[in-house]
Amino acid sequence: MPRLNKTGLLAVLVAASSAFLLFQLYYYRQSSNGGNTLRQKDIQWDALRRVMGVARKVALPIFLADPAALSLIGQMGGSEGGGHGCSFLCTGRPVTAFAAIADHWKYDRQAVATAASQKGLEVEQVRGRDPRLLEEGAELSAAQIPLHFLFRSTHGHIIQVVLLYQRSGGYLWHAPLRLAPSADHRLASPTSLPYGRHAGAYHRPELVLMVVDGLDVQVPRNSSHFLSLRSHAHFIECRHKEARAFYQLYPEDGSVEAAEFRRGARSVLSLAARTLDALNVPFWISSGTCLGWYRQCGFISYSRDVDVGVFIRHYRPDLATAFASAGLPLKHRFGKVEDSLELSFQSPGGGVKLDIFFFYQEENEGGGIVWNGGTQAKSGRKFKYVFPSFKLCWAELAGVRVRVPCTTLDYVRANYGHEAWSSPVTAWDWKTSPANVMENGVWPREDWGQVIQLY
Template structure:
């Protein structure tokens, strides 16, 4: 029909780990060009977390870099993840086309769709140095932690509360593409501006009783829930300052307060434990703040009050507030 066109391929991340198929190339983008006009066709794939994914647009060395205004393409520089959209058929200029039933929701997702793939190559190298825990206890913990994370995500999604993988759970994703078997809990972060008073009852209704509540909404709030299999869910609330972000910590016996400082970060999607979940886009800086430059070496003995390089004293809770800011169940 007179179009010039280019096809852009990339690795299929769904086949990662399958030795015979790993590295298989799949079509990610096509650009069709006629005169001064271009059609950008983006290929979406279904991923195991029941969401849609598209790959980044990467130009190979021998490709014409002037073929299209690549920098202006909305689906270009980064891979993206979207909820599965319900489609509806409409007619535009006599053409029958499909669009998302809720276009505004799709456009809203576009602005925050950036996707980070798990670092499979680095994870394999990590396990060559530090063999994975495949004991029955390690496998069982990962199974329980995965179920707890899915339940937490379902509960928070129903409330419309955004969260991301934090602390040891984020470290496990970035370092070894899996849950750390000796971590014994699941860690997530929530911005305090997204806090809702019905978070606690929603978790309790989901079968996760409150284990402890430290701090208050205005200062150092932290919640911990107990899963049905004694795996703990720690919810850290983050506060934003002009040039950094932080979450708080409380020592029960002394009333001492602690503050964990993080460089400012944004959110990306990833796939973890067979679900679409958020992580800090600036993951390395986030983990180095929390664990130092040696984050890639396993540490099984960890003191939350002194081991993190980003921890600092933050005063004391007044004794007359202890009943409110130090609650253990």
């Protein structure tokens, strides 16, 4: 029998040992990573539990508003998620968001700070002026209200609580998050938080109590709908300071006729908003109504009508019927769905007129434009008003929640001139005065019965 080569045997033993050590190291790393993940989830869950304890202590009615967590809950179809570890609330993100409808909550700054400290949490309480008082011109006396709470656990997890307030338009509003220079910026950057990059406007959500990851949590019943609202919630506050400066230069018309117009305009705008919302037709305030909101936070009393815009893709054939049922019969219809459509409705007694301009989108090398048309009834002449493309944001005018172009100044300047928009112009010709008007041909005489309809 041949003798075993000692060198060969040693090499085999070394290779086997190395393989075993490598396997052990791999197993350890896998176990260690899993353990770290579990530990991180435990830390996040514990931070959430502590914040919910603070909320109970100060009677703050919070509900889950975190986009990632709500998305997971929506995927499970609304069933309760408990007993399987922190699967829904612990998303691995550095911030978890809650919200609270705070209108009837009694805020005590010291009580919040004390409750947070007792739970081992740091807290930054972000406050600001109540915009509902700013609307009334009470800038100096506008109270400071809580806007956001940022809680931080000892392990660094952030829990944001955004405060929602009901505005006069019947919607819920939250403020943007602006940390003061003296604030602890270690808590979080506003741009990294789910809520706070800009103000937001929401319908009041219906809430249900669920057990999620072993915690009793209020959650929007329709989480997918809530997340959809969040993606289009951007709200722009009226420029109250600039409006007051405008009225110092150009005092508001105090005549009976002007006051009656403002009341009528608010009534027509409110009715238009309810009617279009019921039809699920998004709209925005346009032309002089948009200028009035941007320049002076109100209606331009000498304009004598209310103007709204609608993208043509949202046109519905039953619009005229819906407005007639609401008390605004059709006054005239110009153009056609394919080109320059415009509808006007008259309030009872020949009062304030509502104009709905339909906007068409065109792509070009600069990124695209939008335009609406105009028609002169007696001649059939067509006009075109061109605007840069825009997205829509929420706003409020005379207590009515409306949309405005997010880039409002660009929109206003396109229509009224780069600087001329800032001063009143009472002599206005819709065919020649707008800065963005251009001739767009003439309707063929044989089409007048279809494109020029007066009632």
